[in-house]
Amino acid sequence: MSVSTRVDLALLGFRGDAPVTRSPGAGPSDDGHLVIDGLSAAIPRNPLSPFVFDGDRVLLDGVDTGLDVSAVDRPRFYDLQTADGVAYEKLAKLHGRDVLATTVVQTCIRYGEDQRCRFCSIEESLRSGATVAVKKPHELAEVAEAAVRLDGVRQMVMTTGTSAGSDRGARHLARCVRAVRAAVPDLPIQVQCEPPADLGTITELHEAGARSIGIHVESLDDDVRRRWMPGKATVALSEYRAAWAEAVRVFGRNQVSTYLIVGLGEDPDEMVAGARELIDAGVYPFVVPFRPHPGTLAVDVDGARAPDAAVLEKVSRGVAEHLRLSGMSGADQNAGCAACGACSILPNVGG
Ligand code: SF4
Numbered sequence: 476m477s478v479s480t481r482v483d484l485a486l487l488g489f490r491g492d493a494p495v496t497r498s499p500g501a502g503p504s505d506d507g508h509l510v511i512d513g514l515s516a517a518i519p520r521n522p523l524s525p526f527v528f529d530g531d532r533v534l535l536d537g538v539d540t541g542l543d544v545s546a547v548d549r550p551r552f553y554d555l556q557t558a559d560g561v562a563y564e565k566l567a568k569l570h571g572r573d574v575l576a577t578t579v580v581q582t583c584i585r586y587g588e589d590q591r592c593r594f595c596s597i598e599e600s601l602r603s604g605a606t607v608a609v610k611k612p613h614e615l616a617e618v619a620e621a622a623v624r625l626d627g628v629r630q631m632v633m634t635t636g637t638s639a640g641s642d643r644g645a646r647h648l649a650r651c652v653r654a655v656r657a658a659v660p661d662l663p664i665q666v667q668c669e670p671p672a673d674l675g676t677i678t679e680l681h682e683a684g685a686r687s688i689g690i691h692v693e694s695l696d697d698d699v700r701r702r703w704m705p706g707k708a709t710v711a712l713s714e715y716r717a718a719w720a721e722a723v724r725v726f727g728r729n730q731v732s733t734y735l736i737v738g739l740g741e742d743p744d745e746m747v748a749g750a751r752e753l754i755d756a757g758v759y760p761f762v763v764p765f766r767p768h769p770g771t772l773a774v775d776v777d778g779a780r781a782p783d784a785a786v787l788e789k790v791s792r793g794v795a796e797h798l799r800l801s802g803m804s805g806a807d808q809n810a811g812c813a814a815c816g817a818c819s820i821l822p823n824v825g826g
Pocket residue numbers: 502503517570571574576632811812813815816817818819
């Protein structure tokens with residue numbers, strides 16, 4: 476597959492149905508999950524896209540693109556529910572072919588209109604009834620056990636909205652990790668949270684059984700951070716750097732990652748330079764395109780658009796080159812978004 480077609484798909488999305496989809500929520504969302512050329516691909520659903528997925532092929536203006544593509548099958552664990560009657564699908568979702576993903580707390584102290592990240596819709600899936608506010612550790616353990624047994628899930632991602640406590644939500648993550656590891660000891664888990672004020676919490680997450688960690692800054696440009704993420708921007712970049720360094724010490728090189736979003740207005744060359752510094756510090760910069768979807772302030776208020784294809788490809792190639800030179804690969808992460816790769820084109824360009 477040509478990289479440019481994969482880039483266009485990541486930006487323009489596709490029309491049509493896929494058995495495994497994700498509704499609006501935390502992070503990049505509202506997508507359908509496909510396998511393209513053997514790699515997981517989370518592609519935005521876009522009724523205006525020129526690409527159509529007909530169940531077997533991707534067509535562009537009615538012509539087969541020739542992509543080797545298949546849909547991810549609906550997992551069997553979606554048909555189960557807890558003893559209390561909560562559908563497993565509301566507790567955790569299948570991402571890509573083999574990732575179980577959950578948002579352990581679906582609310583965020585930063586969700587006020589003047590504070591929230593303008594690309595985020597974490598509480599919209601809660602309002603629509605697609606999920607529950609707080610996932611209980613024993614429920615996640617039950618879902619994870621079933622997803623591994625019935626559907627061959629190989630890794631798990633746990634993210635969280637930010638809580639008011641100084642741990643910023645990490646302690647509940649640790650409780651959830653402990654419960655899942657007790658039920659499925661071999662399932663690698665990545666946790667995702669803001670830098671906890673007490674850096675000792677990072678060790679707690681590791682001791683609970685997490686094997687990778689994402690501490691997501693989204694942009695290294697403070698002006699961009701204040702504009703797009705006013706709440707999160709109150710946490711200084713110096714706090715992120717301290718948390719990444721401690722996480723690399725505890726989890727190891729290339730078991731720590733951060734999202735960098737292309738399309739928020741950051742200078743592409745500065746973005747690549749910043750990503751290289753992260754790589755040198757042992758942190759994997761998971762480069763993803765800004766994905767506009769309704770329900771976010773970016774789309775509903777600002778009318779923001781997906782980034783330019785050439786910019787996404789240039790940044791991704793620049794970052795992938797330094798990853799290769801440094802011997803780092805997303806596939807070498809034990810668990811998490813970098814290990815999955817479906818929301819990025821880094822795996823398509825050697826990262
Ligand atoms: S990259 Fe992360 S958010 Fe995207 S599908 Fe994979 S696990 Fe889910």
